[in-house]
Amino acid sequence: xxxxxxxxxxxxxxxxxxxxxxxxxxxxxxxxxxxxxxxxxxxxxxxxxxxxxxxxxxxxxxxxxxxxxxxxxxxxxxxxxxxxxxxxxxxxxxxxxxxxxxxxxxxxxxxxxxxxxxxxxxxxxxxxxxxxxxxxxxxxxxxxxxxxxxxxxxxxxxxxxxxxxxxxxxxxxxxxxxxxxxxxxxxxxxxxxxxxxxxxxxxxxxxxxxxxxxxxxxxxxxxxxxxxxxxxxxxxxxxxxxxxxxxxxxxxxxxxxxxxxxxxxxxxxxxxxxxxxxxxxxxxxxxxxxxxxxxxxxxxxxxxxxxxxxxxxxxxxxxxxxxxxxxxxxxxxxxxxxxxxxxxxxxxxxxxxxxxxxxxxxxxxxxxxxxxxxxxxxxxxxxxxxx
Numbered sequence: 001x002x003x004x005x006x007x008x009x010x011x012x013x014x015x016x017x018x019x020x021x022x023x024x025x026x027x028x029x030x031x032x033x034x035x036x037x038x039x040x041x042x043x044x045x046x047x048x049x050x051x052x053x054x055x056x057x058x059x060x061x062x063x064x065x066x067x068x069x070x071x072x073x074x075x076x077x078x079x080x081x082x083x084x085x086x087x088x089x090x091x092x093x094x095x096x097x098x099x100x101x102x103x104x105x106x107x108x109x110x111x112x113x114x115x116x117x118x119x120x121x122x123x124x125x126x127x128x129x130x131x132x133x134x135x136x137x138x139x140x141x142x143x144x145x146x147x148x149x150x151x152x153x154x155x156x157x158x159x160x161x162x163x164x165x166x167x168x169x170x171x172x173x174x175x176x177x178x179x180x181x182x183x184x185x186x187x188x189x190x191x192x193x194x195x196x197x198x199x200x201x202x203x204x205x206x207x208x209x210x211x212x213x214x215x216x217x218x219x220x221x222x223x224x225x226x227x228x229x230x231x232x233x234x235x236x237x238x239x240x241x242x243x244x245x246x247x248x249x250x251x252x253x254x255x256x257x258x259x260x261x262x263x264x265x266x267x268x269x270x271x272x273x274x275x276x277x278x279x280x281x282x283x284x285x286x287x288x289x290x291x292x293x294x295x296x297x298x299x300x301x302x303x304x305x306x307x308x309x310x311x312x313x314x315x316x317x318x319x320x321x322x323x324x325x326x327x328x329x330x331x332x333x334x335x336x337x338x339x340x341x342x343x344x345x346x347x348x349x350x351x352x353x354x355x356x357x358x359x360x361x362x363x364x365x366x367x368x369x370x371x372x373x374x375x376x377x378x379x380x381x382x383x384x385x386x387x
Contacts (some may be wrong), residue, residue: 008188009027010135016188017126017179018145020085020172025179026149028088030230034157034247035170037237042167043099050234055107058345059228060112065338068120077121078192084117093175096168104182129190134188135219143261146312152177158247166292192253213379214322217277217338220376223313224284227352227369228253228307230363234292236300249304257306264313268320278380279315284310286372292366315341344372 032054045053071077091107092115122163126142153174160173162260231245232253268276286305290299322337 008129008190008285009128010133011128012184012188013129013190014141016185016190016204017122017142018148019185020081020118020122020189021142021145022149022152022181023088023178024084024114024122024187026153026181027092027174028114028118029061030038030086030149031153031157032057032091032108033170033172034154034233034250035167035174035235036163036231037246038167038170040234047234047356048353048355048373049101051349051351051356053104053347054226056105057108057112057156058178058342058349060109061115061345062339062342063109064113064116065120065342068116069156073191078125078189081117081121081125082186082189084114085119085182088114088118089175089182090180092178093172094177096171098191109225125190125193128193143257143269143312143316147254147256147258147260147308150308151251152181152250152254154254160211160246210321210383211336213383214318215337217281217376217379218318218339218346219317219380220338220372221281221311222341223348223372224281224288224369224376225311225314225341226345226348227365228288228303228311231349231352231356231365232304234306234362244284252301252304253308257303257312260309260313261316263309264317265314268317273317273321274383277314277321278377280310280313280317281373281377281380281387284314285370285377287368288373289370292363316335348372354384 035221040047040050043126043293068077071080074080086107087110092106095104097103121140156174156177157170160170160177164170164173233250236246236249264276264280271279283306286309287303290303290306295300318337348369351368355365355368356362
């Protein structure tokens with residue numbers, strides 16, 4: 001396989017990685033958010049069931065994260081990443097095949113596995129290739145794929161709905177859109193990396209207290225991320241004055257997320273990583289409660305922009321922090337944090353969906369989310385600033 005890609009350029013590998021994120025994070029995960037309102041309206045899917053499906057997707061992600069933490073063979077990492085690319089398209093199309101809840105649960109679970117392949121395996125393969133070529137790892141460029149995946153699913157779902165109002169047709173059409181991104185993602189995969197000796201397991205630089213504190217704050221970040229990632233469009237559509245605007249609010253999330261990694265890197269260099277994280281947590285908390293304070297379009301758009309501008313910054317800053325503290329074996333520490341983040345992504349949608357089902361509104365769930373984020377900020381505040 002590596003022989004078929006002898007002359008890849010950095011821009012090709014990065015573009016392929018970005019397209020891979022659009023498939024594995026965009027189609028396999030984020031497409032659910034803008035397509036959820038029509039899915040509920042036309043199939044009778046309840047808020048509680050919608051939250052359950054979101055939780056199942058994240059259970060798949062956690063399963064993938066666990067597997068990633070255990071798989072050391074680079075050939076298998078490459079194979080599983082490759083499998084995730086085409087499986088993302090397949091599971092998106094499969095959502096249209098029936099309205100049977102167990103089938104949906106299976107496709108969402110497999111979609112979560114795809115997300116882990118793109119986010120964890122894909123990032124490692126791309127960045128590893130860049131470093132072997134003597135290039136500076138372009139984390140910001142790669143993570144632009146997350147913002148782009150939001151824009152693609154938001155604009156794509158809105159445009160497809162104009163032509164195909166039936167929910168199943170929208171899922172099928174979006175899977176065909178994925179083929180456009182599959183081609184460069186597949187052709188420009190980095191070659192299979194050379195097998196290297198197992199890295200030292202020493203992680204003396206990370207104390208147990210520090211890691212547990214970071215895991216707790218990252219759990220809060222995962223809670224804040226998943227509530228908006230799952231229910232943003234549904235919340236906007238339920239406001240009588242905002243009906244029909246949900247997809248555009250979701251697109252704003254992506255537009256804000258694309259440059260966010262660059263911005264937060266600069267902020268961290270100016271004020272320090274821990275303070276930058278505290279600032280990102282605070283801004284995201286404000287963004288989360290804005291829709292609960294007001295049902296206006298301005299509040300909805302400001303909340304979407306604030307969420308998009310902060311969630312990916314929190315992820316990149318947190319992973320960078322733990323990576324620097326575990327130079328001999330960063331993967332183990334990062335995997336632990338990913339599991340913490342993912343655990344929140346399973347629990348939070350179920351809680352929010354049940355609360356919305358009982359009250360008819362997401363406002364209570366938003367206030368609970370703000371409280372969880374405040375707890376995460378409290379944990380971060382106990383950490384010394386990085387030097």
